[in-house]
Amino acid sequence: MTSLKAVEKTLSELNLLGPDGWPAWTQVLQKAHRANYGRSDDPVYLHLASKTRLGAVTLQAVQFQDFLNEDGRYLLFQLSMTDQNLLSTIQSNQVGQLAWQMPKTREYFHLTGKFYICSAPRQVTRYSPPVLPHISGTTEDLAAQRQISNQFWEAKRLEQWRKLPPKIRASFTWPMTGSTPKGPATAFQCLAMEDMTQQDPAPGSRTNNRDSVMSQDSTQNPISSPSSPSSITSFRSRWNSVTGSITGAAADQDATPLSPVSASMNKIRNDNPAKILHDIAFDNFCLLVFKPLDIVHFESAPLPPKRTIYTTDAAGQWAMNEANP
Secondary structure, rough: OOOHHHHHHHHHHHHHHHOOEEEEHHHHHHHHHHHOHHHHOEEEEEEEEOOOOOEEEEEEEEEEEOOOOOOOOOOEEEEEOHHHHHHHHHOOOOOOEEOOOEOOOEEEEEEEEEEEEOOEEEEEEEEOOOHHHHHOOOOOOOEEEHHHHHHHHHHHHHHHHHOOOHHHHHOOOOOOOOOOOOOOOHHHHEEEOOOOOOOOOOOHHHHHHHHHHEEOOOOOOHHHOOOHHHHHHHHHHHHHHHHEEEEEEEOOOOOOOHHHHHHHHHHOOOOOOOHHHHHHHHHHHEEEEEEEEEEEEEEEOOOOOOEEEEEEEEOOEEEEEEEEE
């Protein structure tokens, strides 16, 4: 009969799980991230390779957002509903490959896995966020699991939105990514946007002043600023043209009940143009959730170089193997 110590030794040698119960590669990847980027606020981009429905290979850059604290097996990226190229790529093929090169430690990660989209509750997208193990264990009712999961991911979307720098938030008000011809300069006048998802401040406070929420280029025509009613109408029109088909599809499905927080987020304040623009940007903001299934970790600094391959089986069990560099 195999002893407990023997089993523990075997698992340790295979390095299936790290000290937190997550696969060992999660600690390796997070350690490399800290060593290479530390406290830097500079955006981190990875290259995403995927295939369309017609078999064409696509290569795009995706911006890394964060690691999921509750489950280290999930990586979070930014996605805008206005980025139709990236959105259509994910919607046509859930499986993709990410290449992540660490500049300081001379490490390289090649991750193959599945993508999920965490969008605003009013949006309908393919490959909605997964149900996490700690959620699936709370109830056997699948509908209840999905509802709890949707609330969890919406809270995460809100949390990551609040972490964004004001300049990055502003970019979610801009025209469709990659579209030509380029939009007029007035379409890019929103250069900074403060978070307005908190409870409404007291009347007369500085936070309620739209000038403290928006930052525009003073050289532009102030009449066409994003805070003006005419520009708000333009933004709303463009937003409706992009999402009209999506919201129409949503009307034909059973709506998932929203939490009080989500309901308040979806309420548009028509008396505050800055809040309207903020809500449009927040609706555009999505979390692109990535769950790796196979990982190649190449370290070029040592001599000879080191290559480690992490693989998972159908039951979700991870194994680690050393390979020729």
